[in-house]
Amino acid sequence: MSNVKSINDSLPEGITTALIISPHPDDETLGCGGTIALYADRITFTVVVLSNGEALNIEEMNIAEIRKRELMEAMKILGVSDILYLNIPDGKFLMHTDEIKKSLSEIYNKRRPDIVFTPSPHDTHPDHSTAANVCIDLIASFPSVKLAFYESFGPFRFNTLIDIGDVVNIKNKSLNKYHYSMLKKEDIFISSCLSLNKAKSVVKLNESFYEAFLISDDIRELFSSPEERLLQSIKSADTIVSHLQEAESVIANNNNTIKEMTNRIQNLESLLAETTNSTNELIQKLDLIEGSFLWKCATFYYKARDILFPMGSRRKWLFSKVVSLIKKMFS
């Protein structure tokens, strides 16, 4: 996916949940309406409407409410029921980037999207480019989330073209719900949008309607300056080397501990060997004593005594008296 020169004709594989960031009601359908309709059976879409579009130059009371209602009707056609509103003031996104970032971060955590569709950071509408830049900022916190930039007002650099020819009538129907959002001139808006979609036929050499996206696993690769990319490479390599150094120092410490333990084991083993030797020497001495004539005589005497004068017998008592008498005589 990182090679922008090759044009993909489908969304990346394995995507089951997607967020569509819509700065104003209608942007989501203009940029991704066909793709939503095409993938509705495989992907759960959540549309995040950043503003209610109240800054629209049209003399209508409650234009925000009208646009919200139009959006709901359009989404009904596309099969999207999960719609979130952030109520950021229309036209003032640049002053509310922290708020947008915080809200989107919470939504990312709750919805766990595989992919996020947002306008391009090069979009000429400041609200659109601000929304895109916030999404780019969020990559650092959600590195596994893919970003897909969509087209809104003009052609842009893309690497994915989704053929929406089979569902273009659904997109058309959905866009037609935006009567007030499109300043009551939806015919101009819709034909411009579909012309943009149709113009991509020349890329595929196949007449149809295509929604264009710029999708990458590593969006920094597509937008960073050369010096930033160089710094990124250095930082990544520096971090890896630093981890390796830490691991090496842990290994070195462990090796030292193992060495110390080995030394201690060796010392204990030699102590054990010494003790075993002296024990063996004592056993040998004991064997010598037990084998001697005197030891045998003494053993014989005590055995004979115990047989002739059993413990507790009168003979024993008498024998003891005689022995003590003899001892007194010789003392």
Added chain:
Amino acid sequence: MNKSLILTGFDPFNHSGGIEVYTLELIKLLEDYRINADILCASDFQNSYNLNNAFIGKVYNAGRSILSLTHDVYDFVILNGYYGGGYFPKRIKSYTIFHSTHSGYAEAVKKIVPRSTYLEIKYIIGDILEQSSAYDSQIIAVSEMVKSELIRYYNIQDVKVIPNPVDTDFFHQLPMRKSLREKYGVSMNQKVALFVGRWEKSKGCDVIERVMKHFKDLFWIIVSSTGGEISPPDKRNILNLSRLSHIEMREIYSLSDFMLMPSRYEGFGLAAAEAMSSGLPVIGTPVGFLRDVYLKEPFSILSVPYIQLRTSETVHHITEAIHDLFSDERRFMEISRKGREEIQHNFNKQRWLKRMRDVLCLM
């Protein structure tokens, strides 16, 4: 054309390594053509991007600090090896002088440094910073060896070789050897072996310590301003000097009998060239400019192979080379004379000035 910028690692007026000497010669050359040369030293910068290797952070920051400069400010920029790695992409005409390659250096010290150090030298300094420093720049290598490494490791094909200049008029054999030896407290009865460089394994200090044990009657002069502690077998036979001036270095070359340079890696080996210019035979490993010199006669007996992890074999070759060198006085004199001629012919300052003038298009 009147303003240039030289991006380097350390202040050339306060350091005396090969790159700094080269930079000073460059400044003089540019001044001769009335081109002012501003010096930008990576060591003066902050590690603003908080890299774990702070010096790499400084190098990147130094290069990045001049990204926005255009030809209105400088006519050209001279980058010294990887010190120019942060200057990417370039907007001003640039020349990158490679005094070594860190990929080559990493391979040479692979077995004697931790794995992380090898990877840091090879991939961060070599593959990333050296290559970005070379990008979109006229490349100059200080030796054929460095040129071959630039091709081998980075596939940089268009490389001009301009070897380091040696002032052969200045570095020559001084006549009063006896008084010089008295000045430095060295006996006339002893053969003097000289080592010049950082006292570290990459320069072969472990090899020298082992050679010292084989030659107890040799006197050693170690000129080393940085590196580890020297642990000779006999401290009476060693003179350790540091931060010597050029005049003192010339005296040291003149009072010594031979130089030993068992480096694992050198891009050029300036000290060896100065020693040869002073008439000293240099026993060493075939690195830097010596790689080509040792292919010629009568120098081949001075070449000792460096064998990874088999230091004892290297030590054995060195002891044989020392014996061979002193066994035949006529050959010793021939090596001394032809060594000086070699430097005078290939690495003299005039030749360097002409080549550098041509490359920089100075008129």
